Amino acid sequence: MKQVLLTGDRPSGMLHLGHYVGSLQNRVQLQGDYESYIFVADVQALAACWDNPKLLRESVVEVVKDYLAVGIDPDVATIFLQSQVPEIAELTIYYMNLVTLARLERNPTVKTELEQKGMSDSVPVGFLCHPINQAADITAFSAEVIPVGEDQLPLLEQCNEIVRRFNRIYNVNLLKECRPLLGAMSRLPGIDGKAKASKSLGNAIYLADTPELLKEKVMAMYTDPQHIKVSNPGHVEGNIVFTYLDVFHSDKEEVNGLKEQYRKGGLGDVTLKKLLLEDLDALLQPIRERRLKISTDHVFDVLKTGTARARCKAQATLESVREAIGVRYFEG
Numbered sequence: 001m002k003q004v005l006l007t008g009d010r011p012s013g014m015l016h017l018g019h020y021v022g023s024l025q026n027r028v029q030l031q032g033d034y035e036s037y038i039f040v041a042d043v044q045a046l047a048a049c050w051d052n053p054k055l056l057r058e059s060v061v062e063v064v065k066d067y068l069a070v071g072i073d074p075d076v077a078t079i080f081l082q083s084q085v086p087e088i089a090e091l092t093i094y095y096m097n098l099v100t101l102a103r104l105e106r107n108p109t110v111k112t113e114l115e116q117k118g119m120s121d122s123v124p125v126g127f128l129c130h131p132i133n134q135a136a137d138i139t140a141f142s143a144e145v146i147p148v149g150e151d152q153l154p155l156l157e158q159c160n161e162i163v164r165r166f167n168r169i170y171n172v173n174l175l176k177e178c179r180p181l182l183g184a185m186s187r188l189p190g191i192d193g194k195a196k197a198s199k200s201l202g203n204a205i206y207l208a209d210t211p212e213l214l215k216e217k218v219m220a221m222y223t224d225p226q227h228i229k230v231s232n233p234g235h236v237e238g239n240i241v242f243t244y245l246d247v248f249h250s251d252k253e254e255v256n257g258l259k260e261q262y263r264k265g266g267l268g269d270v271t272l273k274k275l276l277l278e279d280l281d282a283l284l285q286p287i288r289e290r291r292l293k294i295s296t297d298h299v300f301d302v303l304k305t306g307t308a309r310a311r312c313k314a315q316a317t318l319e320s321v322r323e324a325i326g327v328r329y330f331e332g
């Protein structure tokens with residue numbers, strides 16, 4: 001039997017290159033090797049944007065278009081919507097008793113996001129509980145392999161704590177521990193040189209960006225502010241064009257040669273940016289073209305089929321969990 005791979009994204013706009021190298025690429029490559037579940041975490045997103053239903057709905061469609069455009073095959077992987085699998089919500093409620101408030105407040109992923117969003121004093125309970133909800137996502141499918149970026153590691157750790165606690169308290173071997181699968185680059189920096197490419201920082205290249213926008217972003221990329229003349233020696237470390245070339249340029253030898261030349265002087269930023277632009281365009285052009293052909297109706301068809309398949313699996317887990325906890329009183 002194949003192991004289960006599961007991962008999801010909160011819908012808050014479109015997916016960018018950071019998502020691609022952090023996780024999407026792995027999902028596409030591995031979809032057939034595992035029983036794969038890829039989902040849109042709209043309930044989790046609600047914990048931060050409950051007051052903007054329009055944005056949420058639009059983002060769900062965009063994210064699924066991105067999934068299909070990068071090559072996730074809905075006949076191979078199950079693509080579904082978190083909100084349409086109520087079993088996950090019920091599991092979340094049961095797991096709430098296995099986690100202390102102090103532990104949630106200490107979760108580094110939660111802490112960082114609270115700071116970023118300036119929510120420290122007004123955090124909704126739902127937001128604080130999203131690690132529990134995420135543990136429900138994972139365990140509902142007995143998922144063992146979770147392709148994610150580095151920022152998600154504390155959430156997987158918290159999930160495994162819940163799993164161990166549950167199995168110990170109820171003296172069962174029911175829930176499975178999971179392990180992260182990090183991507184080629186689990187934290188792609190933004191084009192401005194900031195530590196992480198993200199929507200909120202406005203420094204990301206989106207999979208759906210037009211060729212013109214892509215060019216604009218690459219040409220505006222942060223390099224070495226002290227590298228004024230082409231003949232000047234330049235810095236490679238912290239130079240985002242090189243960081244991206246390391247990830248996206250397949251000929252590593254060539255990148256090493258370019259680094260050497262750049263350090264010595266005589267290699268211009270524009271030459272490097274043109275090379276990177278070619279690489280990114282080659283990657284994104286087919287994705288962009290496929291994306292244009294995907295209709296919103298098709299997106300909802302895929303989600304409907306996938307959600308039905310996902311529910312069957314989650315229902316089976318929920319039954320066993322109810323049984324273990326002692327809240328299964330009769331058949332059906």
Ligand code: TRP
Nearest residue numbers: 006007008009010041044134137
């Ligand atoms: N927390 C993830 C994000 O920020 C989304 C997510 C929700 C997820 N549930 C998950 C990822 C389960 C992996 C496994 O985008």
